[in-house]
Amino acid sequence: MFRTTRRYRRAAGSLAVLAAVALTANACAGQDSAGATGGSSSEIHIGAWLPLTGATATYGVAEKVGADAYFKMVNAQGGINGRKIKWTVKDNAADPQQTVQIARELVGQDKVVAIVNANGTSQAEAAFPFVLNQSKVPVLNEVGGAENWYEPPRPGLFGTQTLYEDQAAAVASWAVQDGAKKILVVHSDPAAFVNVAKQVEPVAKKVDPSVRVDRLAVKYQTTDYTPVISKVKADKPDAVIVILTSPEAAAYLKEAKLQGLSLPTYAYAPVAAESTIALAKDAAEGLKAVQLVKAPSDPDPAVKEFRTAMAKYEPGQDAGFLALWGWSNAKVFAEIAKTIKGPVTSQALTAAYQKASSVDPGVSPVMKFSAGDHLGTRSVQRVVVKKGVWTSVGDFYTPPARD
Amino acid sequence: MSQFLLVLVSGVASGAVYGLMGLGLVIIYRATDVVNFAMASLATLGLYVALSLHDRGVATLLGVLAAVVITVTAGLVVREAVIRPLGQGQLFSALVVTMGVSLIAESVAGSIWGNQPKSFPNLIDGSVRWSGAALPVQSLLTIAVAAVAMALVGYLFTRTTLGSAMRAAAESADTARVVGLSSQRLARISWALGLGLAALSACLYAPRSGLVPTALVAPLFRAFAGIFLGGLTSMYGAVVGGLTIGVLDNMAANYISASFRDTFVFSFTVLVLLIRPQGMFGTRTFQRV
Amino acid sequence: MVFNRSLLARAALGPAAGAVLMVFMASGAIPAYQMYSVGLAAVYAVVVLSVGLLAGWSGIWSVGHPAFFAIGAYFAAYGSGHDWPLEAVILGAVATGAALGAFLGYAGARFSVLYIALLTLAFTMVTLELINRWSSVTGGDQGVPVLQLRSGLGLGTVLGGSTEAQYLAVGAAAVVLALAVPAAASGLRMRLVAAKSHPLAARTIGIAPEAQSSLSFAVSGACTCFAGVLLGLLTGFVSPDPFSLNFGISLIAACVLGGVGTILGAVAGGIYLTWNPSLSSAVGLPQPVVQGIVLIAVLLFLPGGVVPFLAKPARTLLRRVPRRPHAETPADPSPNQAPAPTGGPVLLNLEHVSVSYGGLKALEDASLTLRQNEILAVIGPNGAGKTTLLNALSGLTGNGRVSGTADFAGRPLLKARATARRRMGIGRTFQHAEVFSELTVAENVLCTRRRITPRRRAEVARLLHSVGLADVADRRPAELPFGLQKRLDLARAMAEEPQLLVLDEPFGGLDAGERALLAGHIRRLHADGTAVVVIDHVLDDLFSVAHRVLAFDFGRTIGEGTPDTVLQDPEVRSSYLGSVEGRTRPPEHTGGRSMVRLHGVGHAYGGVVALRDVDLDVRQGVVLGIAGANGAGKSTLAGILHGSLAPTHGNRETAGALRTSLAPEGRALFKTLSLRENLEVAAYAAGITGAPLRARLEETMQWLPPRLRDRMSAPAGGLSGGEQQMLAIARALIVSPDILIVDEPALGLAPALVDEVYDRLSGLARDGLTVVLLEQLLSRALSVCHEVAVLHEGVVAVHGRPGDPAFEALAEAAYFNGGPTLAPGTAATAQTSQVN
Structure with missing residues (x-):
């Protein structure tokens, strides 16, 4: 019994090695044939x-x-x-x-x-x-x-x-144009988010020098936004700009709704995704964001x-x-x-x-x-969640130049 | 003060999830010497099935039940197909095999249900107001369900003969064999129980995080930290360790630094282990020649 | 470390292969688009090698290597940004890796495999978090370029992402692999593997596991950091993405795939890591699925990895010639009996040494002196404290408390660490031949030395030849029969010519020929001037070599004398045979129908024969005693009678559906379970549940003494030895057995408790239960049983009735000598006149 098991194992092992070799060979062959068709004029x-x-x-x-x-x-x-x-x-x-x-x-x-x-x-x-x-x-x-x-x-x-930086600028000027005097930027903590979040303040000040902008860092991939919302509440801003991933933004919105926090909320393009609405459900209603493209429902x-x-x-x-x-x-x-x-x-x-x-x-x-200039555009599309659907607002918009 | 309460409650709710998942890990580990890395991804499969049912209008509670059944079934199939053939005492091989299973399960979930985050329904909606803070009922329910599940597990292990048998087999497989306990049967029951707890904890966790194929990786790591902290073989340790990690995690994020919470939680765990290598509740083994 | 020719040739293979590869790369035989991949494979091979050798040699599975890899890469990036010379970058990375690795290895030595995994996991997570946050240096998740690194020695400049970087990667990997070859043949590796495969035995040859794991982790970390520098240069850009935990898992997969701890396997692993994406796209499955399938398939079908799997047939082919390792007999040992020592100087002096574990005194107030040129035998029944005495001598008392004083060669012994005692001149062997299973026979002995010179190799070859292991020097111990493993254990203990050799049951498990050989070795050692302390249960062999005998029981000395006289001491004799004042023999009883019958039953564990050709008939209502010294095969016979152990030869017949129940040796209670739960679990296992279970429980509890009945909810671990034995018997009784088998119920119990246990057993017999009693003490067996069979070295030597006046002397002779040699004339009658 023991012997046969071992023999079986050996056989299976040999088979596995053979299969792997065959597959690799196949892979190489496949690549060669792909190479032959390159550079055709048709x-x-x-x-x-x-x-x-x-x-x-x-x-x-x-x-x-x-x-x-x-x-x-x-x-x-x-x-x-x-x-x-x-x-x-x-x-x-x-x-x-x-x-x-x-x-x-x-x-x-x-x-x-x-x-x-x-x-x-x-x-x-x-x-x-x-x-x-x-x-x-x-x-x-x-x-x-x-x-x-x-x-x-x-x-x-x-x-x-x-650029994400220009998206932040567009969001900042939108918020200020809507009348916000005290803006809180809630952002994830990796450098890619921090750099973007930092762009809000100069642009907002450019539009209205009296605006105050604060920043609040949140650990990347946080799901529990309870502590964050209580900090936002304590800060008492007029508007919030979220520079987060889509699931993080959804978690933020849900918790905000739960804690009875209803502030105008703005976001950059990665948040303006279907998944934000899918995750946040009605808590996403009224969320404003900028996008690289028109809303797919347009x-x-x-x-x-x-x-x-x-x-x-x-x-x-x-x-x-x-x-x-x-x-x-x-x-x-x-x-x-x-x-x-x-x-x-x-x-x-x-x-x-x-x-x-x-x-x-x-x-x-x-x-x-x-x-x-190798970058084709600096403009964005403003979108808003209306009845659970991202909807375009106005035409493409070019934010004020950053310094 | 109300903020402290909020942070505490949500920390306990997270900790309850980690504790429940850690309890599942410990039950399986004690019975079969397998650290089941695939537990989270198998539970994810269960969650997706539950969500599909929910989208077809099935009651959430039935969905949770389906998640448990699917997870348990998948886990038992995995055990019979790829863990048992490894043989006894293959601690490391078994761990690596479950890692492989986890990779496959996550990828399969992604290709069937997509990688887009999906929302998982709350088991219960609404919130409780308390001195200016709103506690989601879901959090309180999470704590309650976890507590009930833990109590039931406690009852099973301390008050029933089956539980005694499971503890006996975990203490000494050799003696269990002499007494005539069927170790395979007890191992299957342990796997089913462990995976059931994992599925339940996943159902409690998913409404907050949303559902992607890798949604449960983060709580799994926290649960691991919890059981190492508590002692790999102790069920109390799993629960206490999970709760400690959950609360600590939230406190660290809120009062120390959001950016260094992994550093904080894991450094704390390692420090405790340097002082007590067997964990808070673990037992030390003595090797004799 | 020694560079013999074949080693040099193998070490040169790495650079040679690297050079060939570079020629291919330069000549354009490798397409340009694959050049980067070749370089990447080289870098990965170094990382896989680091992870694999750490796992294979030290048993540490690290998921912390992505962090080391990242540290190296960021060193390259930072150095490039600040115009550091290439050499400084490499030195810095390697030093950092070594320091962090040494710390992790040192901390990790306190932990088990799984805890080390967590420790290294934490290391990766913390490092990644720091990298992400420390963006002034690392650029955070945006990454940093590696533009170029200039050599400080004027060897030129390597541009990031350039062709030179690819050559550098291949060349550097070739050098690292080449260095690994002599390392694999070095004493370092052997000592690492020794420390990993048996930490306790390693201590007895002077290897401290903590230092070893710290060292190996440092080397591994340094190599990985070096690979990280190469990666930075090769890619020309560093960002945190590649250094994820997933990469850690992939690394483990690559190690397992190639073969853990093999150098060629590391290359295979590196190749796999590099081209896994191509493989996935060729198969048309997502990358993680392919990775998962490969991982599972390899562990299930090629647990050793691909390279060892392919290498095995080749090696078997090469090794066709010497087929049977067993045939060789060693050089003829020296004279038959060494002269008795005549008062040489005292080598070892023990005074009032006690060892206790918790409340249990394993050794109590032991005193002895040993002269140089003396062989001292220590005897005593099981549990007498003999092994504890040896452990106290070799420093393996674990967390036990040791008190008293001991001098060895004029130096205090007890305070010295286990690893230091080897240097003091103490070597030891183990009862179960605790050899290093992952080293070859020769390496098992070689690893006792830090540096291995040709002279050492020659010495070891001589030593192996002298014990008859020369032919199997390149085999793994697991391929050898138990007897040869014990010889190896002895050779390892002898390797450094210790002044004192401590032998733990060297004769146990050996056949007669092997025992004679071993006795010869011990005599020769003595002739060469080594003092020996030896314990064993095989008294005749023991006495044939010993000059002096010390008898132990209950952790203390009970007698002393020469081999000829010591057994005449009544106390010593009764410690083996027991004394039975005041117990009334049970009435004669021939028993009813046959319940269990064994025909020609034999059993072997691996190569060790425990039982041979046993015929036995257990009749209804009879109390059958099976007496025999420790190691005679009693517990094996108990398992076979019980039915839980299937014999390797012969067959077992039962009279219909029969419930047998075993109270095993050492009680084997579930210590964390309460008394009630212990009983319930046994009933549950027999399928008794619900109301019948409660009824049986009630009935069984009545059988227990009142002081136990009141403590049904207390954990069984808190009971005294006698109480535990009572519970163990009750646990066997709860299933209403037809036959109750009790294995050594008196083991480790005080006399009063022994009486109580036996009274209760006798009571059960009076009530008509069939009982099989396995007993170390012959007289006790004779006093309570209707029939007694004496087991000697796995054979039933005599079988008869205690009432038979001739039987007692016969049984006693059989007990000690295996056969009725004292009275050969009566043997035949006794054997045949047994039971009807």
């Missing part, structure tokens, strides 16, 4: 790293769905100047090392002409030395990014996302096109804000790629972006690129 091969697993998979998956819907629609309509778009997405699990590996595969093996619509700030930064500096392959419309990416402009790096024809395409090409997937980001980025890329006469190469794309002085994706602000 298609534009671009790539991206997205977090499809891990902590930030929410963003990666939704973004991929939105962009896929757009590319499928464009390809179905004949592509860009007759060329089909091939968008290769690889999962980086939000890990910088994997991102570098993926970047090298995409550029070195798949021969993509650009990285488009990828996700992650530090992840992209880890890949820049190879992609931007060594390979001269442009990184376009990355979700994320920081101020120093665009000042000074780096060759080949173009963005479509209003009657605007460009947004309607998005909803139609999502229903057709990605049925069953949420046509929410994050998908619309992906859609918008894909659309900006396609609009600019259309202007290229001749082969779509890395150089041609970079040149076309620098000349793209006015690209109107409809769902997001008009993008204005130039040789000196």
Whole structure:
């Protein structure tokens, strides 16, 4: 009995090793065949790293769905100047090392002409030395990014996302315009949130020098907001600006409602997500926020096109804000790629972006690129939760300049 | 003062969840020598099923029941399929296997129900006002349910023959065999009980945190800190340790520094352990040749 | 450490492989897009090696390595930002890693495996929190670039993310792996593994586990920090994302996959970590699912890891030639009986030494002197305090309280730490041959030395040859039969030629041939000038080597003499055989139908034969005594009669559905359970619940003495020995057994209590219960039983009735010598005239 068990184990073990070897071999083979189809003149091969697993998979998956819907629609309509778009997405699990590996595969093996619509700030930064500096392959419309990416402009790096700092400025001026004299900024404690939260005060003071702004740091991923609300109550502000993740903001709103705290509350784009309403339910009612895109519920024809395409090409997937980001980025890329006469190469794309002085994706602000400005926009869309739905308020809005 | 009360109550509510989860961990560990890392992610599967039922209009209480049943079933399947074949006394291998199970379970939950945060219904709505502060009834219910569950577990282990048998098997598997206790059966009961407690604690925790595939990782780590603090083999230790961690965590966030609460909680735990390596209620074993 | 040729060749493999890899990289054979991955695999291999060797050699599973990895990477980033030279960055990172590692290792040595996991988990969480908050240095979650590091020695500049960084990573990893090869052959590794696999035994050869784990964690931490610097340079950018707890789990997965503690396994693990994402996308499953499946599959099917699994067939092939390790007999030991010592100088002097654990006195007021050139045997029944005496000599009394004085070679002994006693010249062996299971036979002996020179190796080879282990020097102990393991234990104790050798039951579990060999070894040791203290139950072998015998009972000395005379001391004799004044023999009873019958039953544990060819018939209503010295096989026989132990040979027949009940040796109560719960659990196990259970409980309680009946809710651990025995019997009775088996009920009890227990047992027998009594004291067995079988070394030597006038002498001879050698003529009659 014992012997047979051992023999069985050995056999199973050998099988497992064989399977692993076969799979790895298969993986390599698969990569080779993928490499052979790169650089064709009938298609534009671009790539991206997205977090499809891990902590930030929410963003990666939704973004991929939105962009896929757009590319499928464009390809179905004949592509860009007759060329089909091939968008290769690889999962980086939000890990910088994997991102570098993926970047090298995409550029070195798949021969993509650009990285488009990828996700992650530090992840992209880890890949820049190879992609931007060594390979001269442009990184376009990355979700994320920081101020120093665009000042000074780096060759080949173009963005479509209003900086978090400008979002904070837009929120600050909105709050002051609504008449707030004493503002409390509740923010999560990692540097990415702290830096954004710090932008509120100067802009608010610029709009109205008599405004007072305080900040309250909360531990990242806190779920228990009871102590936070009692501190907010003690501070007695006129308005609250939350620079938090969506679940944190929802926890804040729920607890605020429970404790009978009803202050005008403003938030930046990451909070303006469907998940905030899903989690906070009616506690989210009246929450004001700024967004990079129009609300997905908007009657605007460009947004309607998005909803139609999502229903057709990605049925069953949420046509929410994050998908619309992906859609918008894909659309900006396609609009600019259309202007290229001749082969779509890395150089041609970079040149076309620098000349793209006015690209109107409809769902997001008009993008204005130039040789000196690689960030397409500083504008935001104001949105408010009305009857449990994010609703656009007015047109795109450009906040006062920060110092 | 009312703020202190708020912080205290919400700390106790969190601590009750950690304590309940820690109790489940300890029951399984004592009976089978397995530190069940997969407990939280299996409970997450249960939560998603409960939520799906709730969305179809099933009463929340039935949903909780379903969560418990699903979690227990999944746990027993895991034990029979991948833990038992490892054999006895494989402390570390078993821990690593449950880590593997946890990775798979979280990923599966994500691919079935999506990674978007979902809201989990309160078992009860409303709040109680007390000198200017509002205590959510849910928090009070959490404390009450946890207390009742702990009391029932206490009753089971100290007042029933089955409980005596489980304690006996945990004390000495060899003697249990001589007396004729079926260790496999008791192990299965312990797993079921432990996972049931985990599912219950998850149902109490989820309304506050919302539901994502990794929602229960944070309370699991806190529960771990709690049982190490209390002593790995002590059920009282699990409860007291969990409560201590919950209250300490909230107090530290509120009165010391929000940014360094992990540092504070874990440093405290390690300090206690340096003084008492076996935990507050743990027993020291003496090796003899 | 010694560099013999094969070791050098193996150590050179690392750099050679690295060089080949670099040539490939330079020639373009490895596609450019894979270059980074190759470098990453090299860096990961170093980290996996650090984690794996720490686990494999020291038994510490760390989830703290992501933190070390991060510290190294941030050193690179900070150094790059502040224009530090490359060497300073590496030195700083390595020193920091070593310091933190040493602290964790030192603190962790107090904890068990799981607690160390928590300690290192806490370390990771705290470090990550600090990294996230200390943004002036680390850039917080935004990260910091590693632009370049210039060598302070003028060796050039490495740019972050450059090709040179990839070469540097591969080269550095090759060097680290190469360094690991001689480390694996060094005394350091052996001592680490020894401390891990048996901390207690390690202390007896002078190894302190705390220092070892601190050292190994320091080295491991330093290596990981170094890898972190390489990672920073390789990627050219550092952010907190990669250093998560998930990475810690992945590291463990990679270690387990490759094979814990193997160098090649670390390389395999590094490769796996690097290309796991590609594997996942090829299979089409999410990364965590693939990782989880790999983890579970490896642990279930290849618990040793992939590399050892593949290496095993190769090694077996190489080792075809010497197949049976057993055949060899060692060099012929020296003269048969050493001359009795004639008053040499005193080596060891013990005065009034006592050891107590809590309230229990395990050794009471023991005094003895031992001369150089003397073999002293210590005898006494089980529980007499013999092993405690040896533990006091070797310093393994744990948390017991030791009082009294002891001088060894003119120096005070009791205050010295266990690890120091080896240096003083005391070696010891263990009853169960506590060898280091994860080291080879040769390494088991080699690890007694800090530095291993060719001379040491030769010495060890000679030593192994002399005990007959030369052929199996490269085997693991687990592959050897028990007898050879005991020889190894002895060889290890002999390795440093101690002045005093302490042997704990060296003859136990050995067959006659092995025992003779062992006796030869002991004599030879003595001839070489070593003093020996030896305890055992196998008296004939013991007496054949001893010069002087000391008898112990109840923790104190009861007699002393030469091997020929000591058993004539009545007190000594009765401590074995018992004295039975005033007990009336039960009336003759031949018993009814046969209840349990054993045919040719034998049993072996691993390689150790405990019982052979036993035929036994238990008849209804009879009290059957089975008498035998400790180690004769009584408890094994009890388990087989009970049915809870399946014999390896022969068969057991019962008369229909029969309920047997065992009160095991040492009571085996559930000490944390109350008296009532102890009884209830036994009934529950037999399927008695509800009202019948309450009725049985009531009935059983009536059987208990009143002083126990009043304390039914107290925990059983608080009872005295006699009371515990009473409860153990009651626990066996509650299921209304057809046969009650009681194993050594008198063990460790004061005489008055023994009488009480036996009175109650006799009462049960009078009421008609069938009882099997396993008893160390022959006379006690003779006084209460209808039939007595004497067990000697696993064989029923005689079986008869106490009433038979010839039987007592016969039984006594069998008890001590295994057969009726004193009266060979009557043997046959006794054997055949047993029961009808």
